[in-house]
Amino acid sequence: MTDRARRRLVGGALAATLGAPAFLRHARAADVPRFALGVASGQPQAAGMVLWTRLTGADLPERVEVRWELAHDEAFTKIAASGSETAEAAWAHSVHAEPAGLEPARWYWYRFSALGQRSDAGRTRTAPAPGQPATLEFAIASCQRWDVGHYAAWRHAAAENLDLVMFLGDYIYETPSAPGALRPHAGPRPKTLDEFRACYAQYKGDPALQAAHRACPWLLVWDDHEVGNDYANLQGEYLEPDFPQIRAAAYRAYWEHMPFPKSSRPVGPDMRIFGRLDWGQLARIHLIDDRQYRDVQVCPKPGRGGSNTVKLRDCPALLDPKRTLLGAEQEQWLAAGWDTRRPWNLLAQQTLMARFSWQDPADGGGMYWTDGWDGYAPARNRLLGTVAERKVPGVVVLGGDVHSHYVADLKPDYDDPGSPVVASEFCGTSITSLSLPQDRIDAARRFNPHIHYARADQRGYMRFSLDAKLLQAHLRVVDDARDPESGIRTAARFTVEAGRPGAQVG
Numbered sequence: 001m002t003d004r005a006r007r008r009l010v011g012g013a014l015a016a017t018l019g020a021p022a023f024l025r026h027a028r029a030a031d032v033p034r035f036a037l038g039v040a041s042g043q044p045q046a047a048g049m050v051l052w053t054r055l056t057g058a059d060l061p062e063r064v065e066v067r068w069e070l071a072h073d074e075a076f077t078k079i080a081a082s083g084s085e086t087a088e089a090a091w092a093h094s095v096h097a098e099p100a101g102l103e104p105a106r107w108y109w110y111r112f113s114a115l116g117q118r119s120d121a122g123r124t125r126t127a128p129a130p131g132q133p134a135t136l137e138f139a140i141a142s143c144q145r146w147d148v149g150h151y152a153a154w155r156h157a158a159a160e161n162l163d164l165v166m167f168l169g170d171y172i173y174e175t176p177s178a179p180g181a182l183r184p185h186a187g188p189r190p191k192t193l194d195e196f197r198a199c200y201a202q203y204k205g206d207p208a209l210q211a212a213h214r215a216c217p218w219l220l221v222w223d224d225h226e227v228g229n230d231y232a233n234l235q236g237e238y239l240e241p242d243f244p245q246i247r248a249a250a251y252r253a254y255w256e257h258m259p260f261p262k263s264s265r266p267v268g269p270d271m272r273i274f275g276r277l278d279w280g281q282l283a284r285i286h287l288i289d290d291r292q293y294r295d296v297q298v299c300p301k302p303g304r305g306g307s308n309t310v311k312l313r314d315c316p317a318l319l320d321p322k323r324t325l326l327g328a329e330q331e332q333w334l335a336a337g338w339d340t341r342r343p344w345n346l347l348a349q350q351t352l353m354a355r356f357s358w359q360d361p362a363d364g365g366g367m368y369w370t371d372g373w374d375g376y377a378p379a380r381n382r383l384l385g386t387v388a389e390r391k392v393p394g395v396v397v398l399g400g401d402v403h404s405h406y407v408a409d410l411k412p413d414y415d416d417p418g419s420p421v422v423a424s425e426f427c428g429t430s431i432t433s434l435s436l437p438q439d440r441i442d443a444a445r446r447f448n449p450h451i452h453y454a455r456a457d458q459r460g461y462m463r464f465s466l467d468a469k470l471l472q473a474h475l476r477v478v479d480d481a482r483d484p485e486s487g488i489r490t491a492a493r494f495t496v497e498a499g500r501p502g503a504q505v506g
């Protein structure tokens, strides 16, 4: 079946599932697709991973037994593990199965069955054992706003033979669609659990996104749009008094739709997503959360929360050392967990870490966007200062959020011309979401000489090959994100050598 035909079928089936009158739903229950949102896997460990699906259909019983199988082969002739989980209405009939006792560094196939139907099969793998030599093929991606583009980038990513996808935030957008949007969001701004669930169901109906989930395990962190634009901790952009309830609904729906373990299930408005994963002898991957615990942005627009772009001379609070982007506990957790034995430390996080000043910093200290790391510069300097002090090897910061491809050198103090390069940064562009005009970025480049590459006019993802000696980065760019059949190309290549922080062209 072509992608286009499949899209039509899935779209039609979903409409039938979510919108049909009750008598029709019951009359044709056997025909209602139960796995219309696909399957996914995530959090690969040396001995297991999380397998995810969510049953669909308005006629589902309160509790449904869902069987899962994990096999060594695509034909499922050699079963490695199997079991069953109860999908409950209270958790949107989501399934989070956690096979254990598997072999390290192996590929597996998995599938689910329930109510007489069987899901598509997905491919997943375990991580190498901690002492095992390893390589890693991975991609970073972020910001897949539904109503401004199609997911051709995901179709290509699914074919890249990756070990891992790291999704760095903005899986859904809460923003209502403007009239004439390419493919409109189905509802208004989600605030309730049912509205967030419906939003995930719309996004997860996309066949290219489903293919990318089937191709390999994902590691995920969220950014702001999974809850609300530019939120900070328990404060929304519009200072909504009910923001804690919105966050609780959003986090719950996020867990219901993502391959996180049961131990991550949110409690009220809290869900821990930060954590670590060791990839054999090669790398330690740190996943951090810059939304849930941060101090609120300083110098907002009058009567608002959220971000602003301000001159440092008008906003000295930007230099308050007491403010954190990660919260004190997570900041200490990160500082204590850098790996000094493996050649690489990959830091998967949300946004651009390198300083980006919109004006000459020599003129009053520069001008900054307050929502990113520039809004928390002392916290950035602490993080990179620790990397310098402890000589942490191979720190590569991976990010998203700003809908642009950036490659940068990271320094503990951008105001000190003698400050060394201690880490490398690759901040990947959006799958679809739109960015600023390129000429605005170009005009500010000369104030930011540590930035090697900055393109706001490209949509896609970054693909990496990592071994003990070298990181190779390919900046992948679709021809037209509005075209579901778009081609893709590599717009630029960079490398980082182990033991030599900083990106080089090549």
Ligand SMILES: [Fe+2]
Pocket (backbone or CB within 6 Å): 142, 143, 144, 169, 170, 225, 401, 402, 403, 433
């Ligand atoms: Fe975004």
